[in-house]
Amino acid sequence: MNAVNPRRWQALIVLAAAQFMVIMDTSIIGVALPDMQRDLGFSQGNLQWVFNAYVIAFGGLLLLGGRLSDLFGARRVFTIGWIILIAGSVVAAAAGNAWVEIVGRGVQGVGGALIAPASMTLLMMLFGHNPRELGKAMALYGAAAPAGGTAGVFLGGVITEYLSWPWVFIVYVPIGLATLAAVPALLPAVQGKRGSVDVLGAIAVTAGIALAVYAIVRAPEQGWSSATTLLELAGAVALLILFLVIQRMVREPLMPLGIWRTPGLATSNLAMALLGAAWIPMWYFLNLYLQQVLGYGAFPSGAALLPMTIAIMIFMIGITAKLLGRFGAKPLIAGGLLVLAAGVAGLSLVRPDGAFISDVLPASLIAAVGMSLAYIPAMMSAMSGARPKESGLASGIVNTTYQVGSALGLAVMTAIATSQGAAELGNLPRLTDGFQGAFIGAGAVAAIGALLTLLLMRKPKQAAQANAQPEVTQV
Numbered sequence: 001m002n003a004v005n006p007r008r009w010q011a012l013i014v015l016a017a018a019q020f021m022v023i024m025d026t027s028i029i030g031v032a033l034p035d036m037q038r039d040l041g042f043s044q045g046n047l048q049w050v051f052n053a054y055v056i057a058f059g060g061l062l063l064l065g066g067r068l069s070d071l072f073g074a075r076r077v078f079t080i081g082w083i084i085l086i087a088g089s090v091v092a093a094a095a096g097n098a099w100v101e102i103v104g105r106g107v108q109g110v111g112g113a114l115i116a117p118a119s120m121t122l123l124m125m126l127f128g129h130n131p132r133e134l135g136k137a138m139a140l141y142g143a144a145a146p147a148g149g150t151a152g153v154f155l156g157g158v159i160t161e162y163l164s165w166p167w168v169f170i171v172y173v174p175i176g177l178a179t180l181a182a183v184p185a186l187l188p189a190v191q192g193k194r195g196s197v198d199v200l201g202a203i204a205v206t207a208g209i210a211l212a213v214y215a216i217v218r219a220p221e222q223g224w225s226s227a228t229t230l231l232e233l234a235g236a237v238a239l240l241i242l243f244l245v246i247q248r249m250v251r252e253p254l255m256p257l258g259i260w261r262t263p264g265l266a267t268s269n270l271a272m273a274l275l276g277a278a279w280i281p282m283w284y285f286l287n288l289y290l291q292q293v294l295g296y297g298a299f300p301s302g303a304a305l306l307p308m309t310i311a312i313m314i315f316m317i318g319i320t321a322k323l324l325g326r327f328g329a330k331p332l333i334a335g336g337l338l339v340l341a342a343g344v345a346g347l348s349l350v351r352p353d354g355a356f357i358s359d360v361l362p363a364s365l366i367a368a369v370g371m372s373l374a375y376i377p378a379m380m381s382a383m384s385g386a387r388p389k390e391s392g393l394a395s396g397i398v399n400t401t402y403q404v405g406s407a408l409g410l411a412v413m414t415a416i417a418t419s420q421g422a423a424e425l426g427n428l429p430r431l432t433d434g435f436q437g438a439f440i441g442a443g444a445v446a447a448i449g450a451l452l453t454l455l456l457m458r459k460p461k462q463a464a465q466a467n468a469q470p471e472v473t474q475v
Contacts, residue, residue, distance in 0.1 A: 008126040008137075011186040014179060015119045016141050018078070020148040021175060022112045025054060025085075027152030027309075029105075030287045031302045032165040039165070040098045044423040045217060048414050051284060052213055052407045053102045057109025058116075059403025060206030063254040066117035066396045067197060074121035074190040077114050079183055085111025086176040093169035104169070117396060122187055153309050157302020198254045201246040205254075208239030209404055216411035220418045259386070259393055267457040268382035269401040271333050274449030275340070275378060276402040277409025278442045279371050282344050284410055285417065285438045286364065289350055292425065293432055296356075304356055308368040315372030329377040329384075330457045336374025337450035343367025344443035348436050352428040370446070381457070409445060413438040 005011065029036075029050055037047050069077040085108055092104030123141055127134040159167045215232035222228045247253040260266055283305075290301040323332055346363030354360070379398060386394035414422075421427070422434025 004129055005126050005188055007186055011126055011188075012123070012137050012140060014182050014186050015123050016144040017175075018082075018115050018119050018179065019141055019144040020151070021085075021172065022058075022115055023145045023148035024152035024155070025108060025112060025172070026051070027149045027283075028156040028159075028168045028171075030153065030283065031156040031291075031298050031305075032160040032168050033287060034291045035160055035165045035298065036101065040095060040101055042098050044425060045220070045414055045418045046098065048217065048284065048410050049098075049102050050105055051280075052410060053105035054109040054112070055280075055403050055407045056206065056210050056213060057106045058112045059400045059407065060209050061110060061113035061202060062117060062400045062403070063205075063393075063396050064197070064199075064202040065113040065115075066121075066393070067195075067252075067254055068114065069118040069121050070193060071195050071197065074118040074125070075183065075187045076190075078118035078122065078187065079180060081111045081114030081118060082176050082180055083111075084108075084114065086173055087111075089169040089172040089176070093166040108169075108172075116399070120395070121190065125188055125190060147313060149309055149312065153305045154302050157299040160302075161297055161299035196250075196252050198246065198250050198252065201243055201250065201254045204239050204243040204246060208236050208243060209407065211239060212236035213407050213411045216408070216415055220415045255393070255397065259397065262387075262394065263385035264381050264458065265385060265394060265397070267453065268329075268333075268378050269398055270456070271337070271374070271378045271449055271453050272382065272398050272402045273405030274409075274445055274452070275337060275371070275374055276405035277412070278337075278340060278344060278446035278449065279367075280406040281410045281413035281438055281442045282347065282367060285413065285435050285442075286347065286360070288422075289432070289435050290356075290360070293350070293352060293428055293435070294354065294356065304360065305364075307361060308364040311365055311368040312372050315369060316376055320372055320376050323373070324377050324380065329381040330453065332377040333374045333381065333457065334450045334453040336370045336372070336377070337446045337453060338370070339373060340367050340370025341443045341446035341450065343370055344439050344446060348439035348443060350432060350436060350439070352432045409442070413441050416441045 033047055033050060036042065036050060037044075042050070065077065065081070088104050088107030088109075088111055090104075091107060092101055095101035095104055119141075123137060124134070127137040155171070156168050159165075159171065211232055215229055215236060218232070219226075219229045244257070247255055247257050286305070287301065290296045290304055291298070296304060320332070343363050343366030346366060347360070349363075350359045379395075382398040383394050417434040417438040420434040420437035421430030422438070424430040424434075
């Protein structure tokens with residue numbers, strides 16, 4: 001773009017609002033889950049698909065979304081993404097059974113996978129002319145993620161309590177339409193470029209992730225050593241191997257495998273995967289504990305999670321960046337994962353007759369501090385070694401890794417919880433035993449992540465960290 005866009009700051013509001021909504025879509029449904037379970041007939045084990053359908057589609061298609069944005073123009077892909085997100089929201093709101101709800105959530109995830117990378121491309125075009133402005137714009141854009149996570153928790157409680165759960169999806173329709181109306185006037189038209197789309201690669205990686213999650217979810221019922229489970233897991237591995245083969249064979253792959261030679265990328269992605277595998281199950285089962293064991297309604301449950309989400313926003317925006325500049329990424333990632341493990345371990349002590357002040361609040365705040373310390377440094381570490389032309393790809397990979405880790409981690413912890421009694425609704429001691437098992441598993445994952453970070457991660461160059469600009473897409 002040759003000239004400076006005079007409406008770039010107004011355009012940033014649209015892009016930050018899109019980031020806000022995409023992240024809010026992962027948190028707003030948490031408080032509504034028990035109501036959706038009752039109305040749509042989800043089993044306790046299958047309820048996670050309300051979350052995972054979105055995450056698998058979003059994470060599995062992020063790289064494809066970035067490629068489409070390059071080929072067809074970011075503004076066009078951004079617009080199409082919003083249209084798809086609105087359509088998925090309508091389907092999810094109107095769902096009369098579990099399968100329709102899962103389809104609607106998956107369609108929402110497809111829309112989010114187009115919106116997120118297109119937003120980053122547009123932001124770079126609007127502010128790339130001035131490094132100081134770009135840094136300020138990135139900070140505001142990045143802050144929209146924790147803000148969306150916080151607002152989603154609270155709004156989900158308010159909407160579910162005083163309206164009904166379909167409204168957590170209906171709210172996206174007017175906001176989406178207003179965003180689409182603002183696009184022509186505020187967002188720059190971006191010329192696409194010639195190239196091909198690796199459709200087979202996108203199908204293989206997304207199907208492989210989905211099949212792995214499906215196999216893990218069904219394993220407690222089918223048996224971990226049953227032929228069905230083993231075949232499903234083998235199929236998932238085969239699909240993921242096929243994805244890697246396709247990436248080596250096609251001329252313009254979604255993920256050029258040479259990117260993995262970037263210093264720090266592999267270990268940072270491992271840390272992000274384990275962070276997602278610990279944090280998201282903790283958040284998911286804490287929602288269920290508050291409502292199904294402590295008996296909280298939707299609004300009190302959302303309010304109970306606010307201290308944790310506000311702590312995340314405060315630490316990420318005001319504290320973590322300063323600590324990163326002083327200590328570097330490795331100590332913060334390892335320390336953050338260790339603090340997260342301690343917080344989740346505290347939640348594993350929840351009781352059937354527990355109380356929010358003693359059983360939930362202290363441990364959840366400790367976990368929030370751990371998440372805040374680890375997330376941004378892991379993103380920065382993954383980005384720091386990439387060449388400028390590969391920064392978008394590195395950002396897409398690390399965000400995809402976090403989403404995949406979240407989905408697989410939630411599937412494993414749900415299997416653990418189910419095996420320990422979490423399917424026995426109404427039996428509070430057994431239900432609590434199941435949730436305790438999930439918290440113990442999530443804490444163990446975080447502790448393993450801290451240990452692997454200490455053992456495998458090299459100390460990144462601080463100068464490279466300072467120059468890296470990550471795209472924050474999930475909290």
